[in-house]
Each structure stands twice: as C-alpha cells, then as structure tokens.
Amino acid sequence: MSDRAGLLLGPELGWMILGAFSVLWVALGLFWGRRARSLDGFMVAGRNVGLALGTATAMATWVTSNTTMLAPQIALELGVWGMLAYSTASLGLLLFAPLATRIRRLMPNGYTSAEFIERRYGRTAWAIFVVLSLFYALTWLVSMGMAGGLLIEALTGIDYRLGMTVVLVVCVAYTVGGGLYAVIGTDFIQSIIVLVGLLTVGVLVLSEVSVSQVHATVVEERPMLMHVLFPAALLALFNNLLFGLGEVFHSNVWWSRAFAMREGVGGRAYALAGLFWWPVPVVAGFLGLAAPALGIGVARPDMVAPIVAGNLLGEVGAILVFVVVFASIASSVDSLLAATSDLLTKELVQRFVLRQADADTLRKVAGWVVVGTGALAWLLCLPMVGTLATVLFFAGPMVASMIWPIVAGLYWPRATATGAVAGMVSGTAVGLLVYVTVGWYVASLAGALVSALVVIVTTLTSRTEFAFERLAAPVTDR
Amino acid sequence: MATAAPSTPAFDDPEPVVSHDGIVQLSWSGPPGDYEVRLDERVFYRGRLPSAHLSGLREGDYTVSIRARDDGGWSPWSPAKHITVRHxxxxxxxxxxxxxxxxxxxxxxxxxxxxxxxx
Structure with a gap:
C-alpha cells in the first residue's frame, strides 16, 4: 500500500505539459472567439450553434473536474451505488432537453436564466434566484479550481496554489478573448480529449487488474462498498439525481447554451450529450474502486483518481490523466466564467450601474466581469476549505429547491410568484438543516421535495394565469 | 552507533469519532518518513503523507493507531483512537x-x- 503522490511526473515535466496545453487552449480560444466582437457573439455565440458543437459543449461542460476527480472519490466512499448515483446526473441533461427547446422558443432574445425568473415571477423571486445561483456558480468554480490545483500537485509536486492559479488564469484569458464562441470551440476539442483519454485509461486499467480482483479486495477491505444495502449510498442515489437536475435546470451555464443553439437544435443536443455523458463517471469511478486492489493507500479521497492512474500506468498514465483532467476542468471553468459573467453583467451591472449602456459597452464590461469572477474564485480557492465533495454538495439544497419553480414557470400558467419564492426559500432552509443534521447525501432530496410541495400547492390554489408571450419581449423592455 | 527510533506520531484529533456512513478521514503529526495505519489488527494504509482515508466500514467498533519509520526503524504504535460506525x-x-x-x-x-x- 504505497502512496507515491507527487513523484509521478516531477515539476519540470509538469510545467512543460501545463505550459503546452495552456498555450493551446488560449490560442484555440482566441481563434474560435475571433467573431465575439458583439454582445450577442460574446454572450450567446450569435445564437447559431449547431448540433455537433451543441452536443460537444453540453457534454464537455458536464464532464467537469467533479466527474473525473469526484466520481472516483464517491465510488471509494459509497461504492457501486455511489458510482451509479453519480452517473444519474446524466438524467439532468436528458430532462433538460425538452426544457431547452421550450426556453429557446419562449425567449428567442434571452440571455440569462435570471431574466426568465424576473419576467415570470417578478423582482423578489429574481433577487432570491440570483443570490442562490451566484452562490452555486462560485461553489462550482471554486471546487474546480481546487481540483485543478490538487491534481497538479498530486501528479507533479507543483505547489497547489501555483497550479490552481495557472488553471484559472488560462481559462480567464481565452474566455475574455472569445466569449461563448471560444468556450464552445475549446469545449469541442476538450470533449474529444476527455472521451478518448478516459476510454484509454479505462482499457489500460482493466488490462492490469480484473474486475473480479477489484471486487474481491473491496469486499475484504472495504466491505460496505459492495453491499447492496449500504444505507448512506442508497440515500445518495436520489439525492445526487435531484442535485444534478437542480444544477442543470437553473444554471445559466445551460440556459446560455439553450439561447445559443439554433432553433430546434437544443433538445437533440442535450439528449445526445446526456447519453454520451452517462458512462464517463462509471469509468472514472472504477479508478476509485480499483485503489484497494492495487494496494494503493489513499491519503486524501479527492486525489484517488490521478494517484491510481499514475501508480498503475506510470509516467504515460500520469500524463494521460493530467491532460484529461486539465481538459475537463478547463471545459467547465470557461463555461462557468462565461455564464456567470453574463449573469453579473446583465442582471447586476446593466440593471444597477450602467442602465443606459449600449451593447458595445456591455461587451467590454462582460470581459472585465470575467476577470473579476476569476479573481474572486482564485481568492476563494487559496485556503482550500474542505474536500471537493463537501464544497460542492453544500450548494445541493439550494439548486434542488429551484427545480420546481423553473419547471412550473416554464409550463404551468397558474404557477405563482408566491409559490416560487416560498419554494426556493423553504426548500433551501430545510435542505441546509438536513445537510447539517443528517448529511450531504440527503440534503438535495429534502430541498427538492419541500420546494415541489410548496410550488404544487400554490399552483393548485391559484386563479391567475400567466401569458407566456410576455417572455418573448426584447430584453430592452425590462 | 545505532540510530534512535523516530518519535511516535499523534492524531490531530485523538477523540473518539462516530461515523454514520463508514467513512473516516484521519490526519496526524509526526516526523517525516513512512507511516502505517493499523485498523484493529490489519494495516490499512502505508504511505508518506500524514493522512489516511477509511471507507466501507461495517457497523461496529474499531481502533486505529499509527506509527512512523525513518532510518532508525519504526516508532512505537500511537495510543489508539476509537471509531464507532453506526449506519x-x-x-x-x-x-x-x-x-x-x-x-x-x-x-x-x-x-x-x-x-x-x-x-
């Protein structure tokens, strides 16, 4: 049970790979993003993204550091059920497919999910939604920045803070340069790298250790990981599912892509992305379960994937994992920077600071907002609070409480602002209480359930009807 | 001249812990070198980092202890830390x-x- 973390590549080789891919991402981003001179180009890629790029960007964004680093951690902590629980997040993309079609049809000129909430439910719901949404976005961003720093340190010995800084600076550079065009373009390349890389690692791991060996060792050393009635893992099953649903349904990362895709493309792109994404956490999770069979001691659970691949496959494996995880982190950090910048620029800067600003001014401001968001994420990543799981799942109840206000708001004319506000507030409050008193693996479920009940009851007792045509008004009418 | 054995590492939190999911994260302070973590009578972790992650534990009561090794050999095992798993x-x-x-x-x-x- 040896732990050779930090000795697999060495800092010199680590800096070479980091430098090469940093240059590649920035160059590709600037190349793809050369058309992002207008506000529409920067924020929603000209609203003309086709099926191939649309599918690739949705899949690549959902293959985050959380998938490649956290899925093995969840598998090591919650076993086979945990691995399957993580893969259910693909249902978030699959169920968002019909929503994307409707969003594009109802809001052909839309920019952000918060814009929908304000038009549908009014200012109070908008304010709550923006706070929860921004908290989640920052949490996600911080968890990925941390993952980048941890990965680089685990594989190369380069200091966590330096690695994390490089990841954030590179993503900020090309997102500022090319907006959503750059993000979607690099996502396409990154999704190919991630899929091919993971497949290769999976095949190589299986050539070194058999499934039966993994099973036998885990049963002996960590028996509950293979137990069909592992209570915490069973609790995580629906919790993860609802967490994933909440993440996709509310986040501007996914709404901005729905706005960016051509009419009729969004539904198919999200459905395909969900199908392509499903096996990724299963393959990544297997790395976590393989650790005991390979005699690898685990010092920190969120480093298990790179350590397993590096120990098993040597320098080549470590390089492969490094490249795959760096690509997956970049594909999500850039998406989040772009989507959060849209949210801040349209919902806070334009609304409260630059009310009369024209599109060109807002385009420039959006770039600076990306820089500011990256800087804030960097500051929050520095202290490395908690493990990746604890950082991310703290946001679970918040996002889960937004599922039903979104769904009802998109389809039910009688859904009310009172129901949306009460649903988000009560769902978040109860979910966080459960997070503290029971655990993260049931908090999202509590948040979603309470919010659903509130929204359903208030809708059934409502007599007002919302005219969905109001959502289509040009953004300047706000 | 024989080299003295390293000092015994100490858990950062030596108090008993109760886990409801069979997961326990351990960390300790000790001299640089190799470490071993013993869960009851079985070595569960061997490595150079002063932390270890336990998971998949069945319901029950466990004890863990650690020791360090350098050129002078292994230190004595640390006082046991008690873990209770109640799913x-x-x-x-x-x-x-x-x-x-x-x-x-x-x-x-x-x-x-x-x-x-x-x-």
Missing part, C-alpha cells in the same frame, strides 16, 4: 428513497407530459 437505519433509508423516487418521478412526468403538450 443509518434501513427503514429511514427506504422511506427517504421512496420520497426521492416520488420527487424525481413527479418531475420527470411533468416535464415530459408538459413538453409533449406544448410541442
């Missing part, structure tokens, strides 16, 4: 799973039926 009760789990199925199923049905109607 959540299955009736509670099944009740929550039923609620999860209801919440997710309801959401899926509403999205799919509503999108078909609005198409």
């Amino acid at each position: 959540h009760s299955l009736p509670l789990v099944f009740s929550l799973m039923a609620l999860g199925l209801l919440t997710f199923g309801g959401t899926a049905v509403v999205v799919l039926r509503s999108s078909r109607r609005s198409a």
Whole structure:
C-alpha cells in the first residue's frame, strides 16, 4: 500500500505539459472567439450553434473536474451505488432537453436564466434566484479550481496554489478573448480529449487488474462498498439525481447554451450529450474502486483518481490523466466564467450601474466581469476549505429547491410568484438543516421535495394565469 | 552507533469519532518518513503523507493507531483512537428513497407530459 503522490511526473515535466496545453487552449480560444466582437457573439455565440458543437459543449461542460476527480472519490466512499448515483446526473441533461427547446422558443432574445425568473415571477423571486445561483456558480468554480490545483500537485509536486492559479488564469484569458464562441470551440476539442483519454485509461486499467480482483479486495477491505444495502449510498442515489437536475435546470451555464443553439437544435443536443455523458463517471469511478486492489493507500479521497492512474500506468498514465483532467476542468471553468459573467453583467451591472449602456459597452464590461469572477474564485480557492465533495454538495439544497419553480414557470400558467419564492426559500432552509443534521447525501432530496410541495400547492390554489408571450419581449423592455 | 527510533506520531484529533456512513478521514503529526495505519489488527494504509482515508466500514467498533519509520526503524504504535460506525437505519433509508423516487418521478412526468403538450 504505497502512496507515491507527487513523484509521478516531477515539476519540470509538469510545467512543460501545463505550459503546452495552456498555450493551446488560449490560442484555440482566441481563434474560435475571433467573431465575439458583439454582445450577442460574446454572450450567446450569435445564437447559431449547431448540433455537433451543441452536443460537444453540453457534454464537455458536464464532464467537469467533479466527474473525473469526484466520481472516483464517491465510488471509494459509497461504492457501486455511489458510482451509479453519480452517473444519474446524466438524467439532468436528458430532462433538460425538452426544457431547452421550450426556453429557446419562449425567449428567442434571452440571455440569462435570471431574466426568465424576473419576467415570470417578478423582482423578489429574481433577487432570491440570483443570490442562490451566484452562490452555486462560485461553489462550482471554486471546487474546480481546487481540483485543478490538487491534481497538479498530486501528479507533479507543483505547489497547489501555483497550479490552481495557472488553471484559472488560462481559462480567464481565452474566455475574455472569445466569449461563448471560444468556450464552445475549446469545449469541442476538450470533449474529444476527455472521451478518448478516459476510454484509454479505462482499457489500460482493466488490462492490469480484473474486475473480479477489484471486487474481491473491496469486499475484504472495504466491505460496505459492495453491499447492496449500504444505507448512506442508497440515500445518495436520489439525492445526487435531484442535485444534478437542480444544477442543470437553473444554471445559466445551460440556459446560455439553450439561447445559443439554433432553433430546434437544443433538445437533440442535450439528449445526445446526456447519453454520451452517462458512462464517463462509471469509468472514472472504477479508478476509485480499483485503489484497494492495487494496494494503493489513499491519503486524501479527492486525489484517488490521478494517484491510481499514475501508480498503475506510470509516467504515460500520469500524463494521460493530467491532460484529461486539465481538459475537463478547463471545459467547465470557461463555461462557468462565461455564464456567470453574463449573469453579473446583465442582471447586476446593466440593471444597477450602467442602465443606459449600449451593447458595445456591455461587451467590454462582460470581459472585465470575467476577470473579476476569476479573481474572486482564485481568492476563494487559496485556503482550500474542505474536500471537493463537501464544497460542492453544500450548494445541493439550494439548486434542488429551484427545480420546481423553473419547471412550473416554464409550463404551468397558474404557477405563482408566491409559490416560487416560498419554494426556493423553504426548500433551501430545510435542505441546509438536513445537510447539517443528517448529511450531504440527503440534503438535495429534502430541498427538492419541500420546494415541489410548496410550488404544487400554490399552483393548485391559484386563479391567475400567466401569458407566456410576455417572455418573448426584447430584453430592452425590462 | 545505532540510530534512535523516530518519535511516535499523534492524531490531530485523538477523540473518539462516530461515523454514520463508514467513512473516516484521519490526519496526524509526526516526523517525516513512512507511516502505517493499523485498523484493529490489519494495516490499512502505508504511505508518506500524514493522512489516511477509511471507507466501507461495517457497523461496529474499531481502533486505529499509527506509527512512523525513518532510518532508525519504526516508532512505537500511537495510543489508539476509537471509531464507532453506526449506519443509518434501513427503514429511514427506504422511506427517504421512496420520497426521492416520488420527487424525481413527479418531475420527470411533468416535464415530459408538459413538453409533449406544448410541442
């Protein structure tokens, strides 16, 4: 049970790979993003993204550091059920497919999910939604920045803070340069790298250790990981599912892509992305379960994937994992920077600071907002609070409480602002209480359930009807 | 001249811990070198980092202790830290799973039926 973390590549080789891919991402981003001179180009890629790029960007964004680093951690902590629980997040993309079609049809000129909430439910719901949404976005961003720093340190010995800084600076550079065009373009390349890389690692791991060996060792050393009635893992099953649903349904990362895709493309792109994404956490999770069979001691659970691949496959494996995880982190950090910048620029800067600003001014401001968001994420990543799981799942109840206000708001004319506000507030409050008193693996479920009940009851007792045509008004009418 | 054995590492938190998910994260302070973590009578972790992650533990009571090694050999085992694993009760789990199925199923049905109607 040896732990050779930090000795697999060495800092010199680590800096070479980091430098090469940093240059590649920035160059590709600037190349793809050369058309992002207008506000529409920067924020929603000209609203003309086709099926191939649309599918690739949705899949690549959902293959985050959380998938490649956290899925093995969840598998090591919650076993086979945990691995399957993580893969259910693909249902978030699959169920968002019909929503994307409707969003594009109802809001052909839309920019952000918060814009929908304000038009549908009014200012109070908008304010709550923006706070929860921004908290989640920052949490996600911080968890990925941390993952980048941890990965680089685990594989190369380069200091966590330096690695994390490089990841954030590179993503900020090309997102500022090319907006959503750059993000979607690099996502396409990154999704190919991630899929091919993971497949290769999976095949190589299986050539070194058999499934039966993994099973036998885990049963002996960590028996509950293979137990069909592992209570915490069973609790995580629906919790993860609802967490994933909440993440996709509310986040501007996914709404901005729905706005960016051509009419009729969004539904198919999200459905395909969900199908392509499903096996990724299963393959990544297997790395976590393989650790005991390979005699690898685990010092920190969120480093298990790179350590397993590096120990098993040597320098080549470590390089492969490094490249795959760096690509997956970049594909999500850039998406989040772009989507959060849209949210801040349209919902806070334009609304409260630059009310009369024209599109060109807002385009420039959006770039600076990306820089500011990256800087804030960097500051929050520095202290490395908690493990990746604890950082991310703290946001679970918040996002889960937004599922039903979104769904009802998109389809039910009688859904009310009172129901949306009460649903988000009560769902978040109860979910966080459960997070503290029971655990993260049931908090999202509590948040979603309470919010659903509130929204359903208030809708059934409502007599007002919302005219969905109001959502289509040009953004300047706000 | 014989080299003295290293000093015994000490858990950062030596107090007993209760886990409801069979997961325990251990960390300790000690001299640089190799470490071993013993869970009851079995070595669970061997490595150079002063932390270890335990998971998949069955319901029960355990003791863990650590020792360090340098050129002078192994230190004595540290005083034991007590771990109690008490998993959540299955009736509670099944009740929550039923609620999860209801919440997710309801959401899926509403999205799919509503999108078909609005198409």
